[in-house]
Amino acid sequence: MSKRLNRPLPLGTPAGVEVLTKILTQGPIPRVQIARRTGLSQAAVTKAVAPLIEAGFVTDQQALAEDAAEGRPELGIGRPVSPLTVVADSVSVIGLKVTPTDLIGVTTDFKAGILAVRHQQLTDLSAATVIEQLASLATELMDTLDDEADPSGPLIGIGVAVSGDVDTLHGVVRDSPFMGWRDVPVATPLGEKLRVPVVVSNDVRALTVTEHWFGVGVDADSFAVVTIGSGVGCGLYVNGEVVSGAHGVSGELGHLPLAPGDLVCTCGRRGCVETVASSDAILARVRETTGQPELDLSGAIELARAGDAHAREAFDRAGEVIGSALAAMVNLVGPELVVIAGEGVADYDLYDQRMRQAFAKHAFGAAGDCTLMLRSHTFDDWARGAAATVIRSYVRGEPPLQR
Structure with a gap:
């Protein structure tokens, strides 16, 4: 068990949080550039x-x-510029992903750079067993x-990503059809076992x-x-x-009612995008036809690429529904970019x-430029x-990592 738990950030004001966020996400970055992007004075930036x-x-x-070779802006004439950057190994974080078959775990540094990876096969899907295996x-x-040869910084927290409806504030998985869970507390029992702050999030949002x-x-x-696999998910910024x-x-997105109404989704409803567009749905359709x-x-x-008509039909149908769902989302929200x-x-x-x-057919006006x-x-x-998600909560001072 790690001896090095938590390390408070010296951030006393919203300005300090904003400055550190800019350094973390956009660094190396000079103070004057931080001032321009935040609207703070250079004195306020220096103080933070x-x-x-x-x-x-x-x-x-x-x-x-x-960094210079990548064309980062040169600021100041006649004097050297010392950009600010986060010390990556000042802290470390653990991230865990739960799937119906496996647990995937990583350690990262302060910049979310992966340091180590471990996988573990699940023995069953009961909440008690999964939480016990997460702890292990x-x-x-x-x-x-804790390896003496590892330069990792103190552990600040553990993040857990689960598919479905997740109450991050209370660390509860309210409904995860893939796991068969309803109203399952995760953060509290796992945190008590490990004595480390735990942040539980929807996997796509994470x-x-x-x-x-x-x-x-x-x-x-x-x-x-937009994520496509056993389910279809969407995170928005x-x-x-x-x-x-x-x-x-x-x-x-996976539960928009854009598919044929005779198809039943894993959520129990009919006509969801996932019933046609998920990898499981595509495979089921090809097997059937x-x-x-x-x-x-x-x-x-392989069948579809070889020109098999039945396999091609399954992928074409999935593409049509996904494209329509993307257009509906873009028409409503208007993002400049969608990562699939x-x-x-x-x-x-x-x-x-x-x-x-299908996206071009249904996207309205300039939304089609997405x-x-x-x-x-x-x-x-x-x-x-x-x-x-742990790094973000740590910087912002959000529960359970509030300062």
Whole structure:
């Protein structure tokens, strides 16, 4: 069990939080640039940064050569500029992703860079068993942080990402059809076992936080992350924040009623996008129409690429429904970018053309200018998302990491 738990941030004002957030997400960055982007005076920036430098969370060392090569702005004439950057190993975080078959865990640094990865197969899906295995996996990862040869900083918290309706404030999974859970407390029992603050989040929203702080969202005014796998999820970033929803539910793209009404979803309702567009739904359709019940997803993809009409129909149908759902979301929210992600999404070029055609057909006016970007993710990325939610809560002083 890790000996090094928590490390308070010297942030006493909202200005300090804003300055550290800019350094963390956009650094290395000079003080004058922080002032321009936040509207704070340079004196206020210097005042906010001083205790962070003294405590070892931030450094003002000269920019590295590769940063200069990437064209970072030169500010100031006739005097050297010392950009501010976060000290990555000043703290460490653990992120855990729960799936119906496995647990995936990572340790990361303060910049959400992955340090170590561990996977563990689930023995069953009962909440008690999963929480016990989460504790075991977290302990294994904590032991890697205690390695004397590892430069990792003190552990500040553990993030857990679960699919479904999650009450992050209370650390409760209210409804997860894939896990078969309803009203399951996770943060409290896991935190009591490990004596570490635990943040529980919806998995897609956690992935969106990662993109907001450490990915495509750093420079975007608004974006959406749509995930396609066993389910179809959506995370939204608008008006400077990842959308949580008044009741903790938002962006449930997979449950828009855009599919045939005779198809029953895992949530128990009919006609959800997931009944046609999820990888499980595509595979079920190909098995049914080809009469090959033993077929796996890679086999279905091979059939479609070989020109099998039944397999092609399943992917075309999925692309049509996903494209329509994307258009509905973009018409309502208006993001400038949609990242379409998933463990095997790069293989789904099979429905890419049909998806884009359906999107163009239903997107209203300038909403059709929204960029659609396909990008593959691994389960390690989902676990990293869970860690990113801890980093965000730590910087902002949110429960259970409030200062």
